Amino acid sequence: MQMKYWRILFGLALVGSLVLGVLGDTDPVYIWDFALFFALFGLLGCLFLSYLAKGLVSPMLDRPEDFYAPEDAENDWSTQSPAAEAGMTVEAGDAGDPPGEPAGHDDPNRGEG
Amino acid sequence: MFGLLPPGLILIVGALLLPLVPRAARSWAFLVPPILALLHLSGLEVGTQATWRFATFDLVPLYVDTLALVFGWIFALVALVAGVYALHIRDTGQQVSALLYAGSGLGAVFAGDLFSLVFFWEIMAFASAYLVWARRTKESYASAMRYLFVHLFGGSLLMGGVLWHISQTGSIAFTAFESNWASWLILGGFAVNAAVIPFHAWIADAYPRGTITGSVFLSAFTTKTAVYTLARGFPGWEILIWAGLLMALWGVTYAILSNDIRRVLAYHIVSQVGFMVAGIGIGTELALQGATSHAYTHILYKGLLFMATGAVIYATGRSKMTELGGLMRQIPATFWFYMVAALSISSAPFFSGFISKPMTISAAEYASTPTVVLLLHLASVGTFLSVGLKLPYFTWFGEAPEKPVKTVSIPWNMYVAMGIGAALNVILGVWPDPLYAILPGGVPDFDPYELKNLKKGFQLLLFTALAFFAIVAFLKPKAKIQLDTDYFYRVSGDAAWRGIVVPVERFFKWWEGASWQAAAVMARVGIDPVRWIQSVTGQTPTPVTAPGETASTAFRVSMTIMMVLLIGVLAMVMILLVV
Numbered sequence: 001m002q003m004k005y006w007r008i009l010f011g012l013a014l015v016g017s018l019v020l021g022v023l024g025d026t027d028p029v030y031i032w033d034f035a036l037f038f039a040l041f042g043l044l045g046c047l048f049l050s051y052l053a054k055g056l057v058s059p060m061l062d063r064p065e066d067f068y069a070p071e072d073a074e075n076d077w078s079t080q081s082p083a084a085e086a087g088m089t090v091e092a093g094d095a096g097d098p099p100g101e102p103a104g105h106d107d108p109n110r111g112e113g
Numbered sequence: 114m115f116g117l118l119p120p121g122l123i124l125i126v127g128a129l130l131l132p133l134v135p136r137a138a139r140s141w142a143f144l145v146p147p148i149l150a151l152l153h154l155s156g157l158e159v160g161t162q163a164t165w166r167f168a169t170f171d172l173v174p175l176y177v178d179t180l181a182l183v184f185g186w187i188f189a190l191v192a193l194v195a196g197v198y199a200l201h202i203r204d205t206g207q208q209v210s211a212l213l214y215a216g217s218g219l220g221a222v223f224a225g226d227l228f229s230l231v232f233f234w235e236i237m238a239f240a241s242a243y244l245v246w247a248r249r250t251k252e253s254y255a256s257a258m259r260y261l262f263v264h265l266f267g268g269s270l271l272m273g274g275v276l277w278h279i280s281q282t283g284s285i286a287f288t289a290f291e292s293n294w295a296s297w298l299i300l301g302g303f304a305v306n307a308a309v310i311p312f313h314a315w316i317a318d319a320y321p322r323g324t325i326t327g328s329v330f331l332s333a334f335t336t337k338t339a340v341y342t343l344a345r346g347f348p349g350w351e352i353l354i355w356a357g358l359l360m361a362l363w364g365v366t367y368a369i370l371s372n373d374i375r376r377v378l379a380y381h382i383v384s385q386v387g388f389m390v391a392g393i394g395i396g397t398e399l400a401l402q403g404a405t406s407h408a409y410t411h412i413l414y415k416g417l418l419f420m421a422t423g424a425v426i427y428a429t430g431r432s433k434m435t436e437l438g439g440l441m442r443q444i445p446a447t448f449w450f451y452m453v454a455a456l457s458i459s460s461a462p463f464f465s466g467f468i469s470k471p472m473t474i475s476a477a478e479y480a481s482t483p484t485v486v487l488l489l490h491l492a493s494v495g496t497f498l499s500v501g502l503k504l505p506y507f508t509w510f511g512e513a514p515e516k517p518v519k520t521v522s523i524p525w526n527m528y529v530a531m532g533i534g535a536a537l538n539v540i541l542g543v544w545p546d547p548l549y550a551i552l553p554g555g556v557p558d559f560d561p562y563e564l565k566n567l568k569k570g571f572q573l574l575l576f577t578a579l580a581f582f583a584i585v586a587f588l589k590p591k592a593k594i595q596l597d598t599d600y601f602y603r604v605s606g607d608a609a610w611r612g613i614v615v616p617v618e619r620f621f622k623w624w625e626g627a628s629w630q631a632a633a634v635m636a637r638v639g640i641d642p643v644r645w646i647q648s649v650t651g652q653t654p655t656p657v658t659a660p661g662e663t664a665s666t667a668f669r670v671s672m673t674i675m676m677v678l679l680i681g682v683l684a685m686v687m688i689l690l691v692v
Contacts, residue, residue: 039576043577057370071252083428
């Protein structure tokens, strides 16, 4: 399905959820009983948590991936993934195609570990 | 069929017999013990109890009530599904430890006394550590050691508390605890396994470093066994409400920042277990039913999340969002399986989480403060933001790295296991009655498909998604890690190694060298003391009359005795100084 149809569908769902909000019980007891409370809460909650994490926590607590040990940044999956075993995760500037057909996922004698 | 045999022992005996099965059939044989355990569970009735005499104690390794049965069913079921997911592996160590781990988890939930509980608890720690070790990389070795130390610390708290409790009460029965020092120690032991802040960092350290199949098992048993023990031992302890809230929010905040896809999920275990811990703290019947049913659904969707992300790692050899992207063209099925689990964890209507998490929040509405309710909703927003939106967006849709990600084909059994997991999540989401029927306290007074719950579910998720798409560039992952409470033991552990172990090691090395040199000097002196004295004082050596003979025998003997006495006195002085 094309992206514009997904967008239309998403817009309809948003409107539908708002319509759903005004249906039913109209006698609020708590703040969350108001018809559109959770629409606003979802929107603002997402913005708040994003700011809390990326704006406040991240600058204080972010460290390089090898902060504790160099091997922590290696991210070696060669014992687990045939793709990694075949060198298909080599970073940009490598020799191009992976060396040979990746094997292992169909090799009955190969363990994960 | 198995009489009064504890179901966990079926898996443990199966683990011990598994290496005897021919290698080619071992993966299939792995499935037999969980199937037998499920059959055994179907015949166990509430109230069944087995008592084994051990020394002066009556152990109760099998105690069946509704709480134990709910956990027992899901543990055996997930062991079976994870076994299907692992059908392609040929690593006997992993297979044995996975069965031991599942068996000990199952053993712990049916333990009716504290000794049996501690016994299974400790097996669980060692068996699960192996599933991290089994990846066989330098980082996984180190991570598994840290994991083991943290759990041994928790196990020690538990054992200390249990012994203290028994000395006070004389009872080894595992029932709800009174508030005293022994109970607080036991609570500390449970809190380590439940990943309560600040004892939670092991989970984000170890689970992303486990093997692909091992982490599926890891996601199911340790924390949920702890939830079970908290529900049995500490219902209604108010501190657990705040501990749970802190977990729920801490977990989602770190999950938003994490780059490794399985670290995102690991932090979400902290967050989701937070909902359960808060429910146990609230302590009403509905809250406990919410916590129990959420543990059940959590095992289903978290297992599926780890399966789908494991499949991504298998296919690409990468696990970081900064190195992934654009996978929708290559492995679309994994995306759809992942999204079933992601919508379940986010409590989307018609998925499994929707029948359990809102039950806990609803219980909070009845029995707790509005602050608690709103903070739980905020944690739900964070869950959908990080697991339901950010992770799938930057893995399957985001910009691919400089070079497109290449993939290999994923084994059929992984797809089958993910399919079973997805089906269970959807079936339970639309038809919760079978789970509700077995909850402690009977069918809960809660209908997830009430209009107000649907309203909450749809509005919360859809408008969270709207905000996410508006700020998606701001949320782009970074190739960084975030400091957490493990900083304190990782850095202090390193400092302790450099400050205490290394100097002591150096001192003993120096002392050993000095001892050998002293022995060499003594040997030279002892052979010919006269010549040695003459060489030191610069006198002309006495002519040797015969080979080996240098002085009178009496002089040699007296000198040697004197040296021996001198060494003896020195040794005594050293001993006295040390003592």
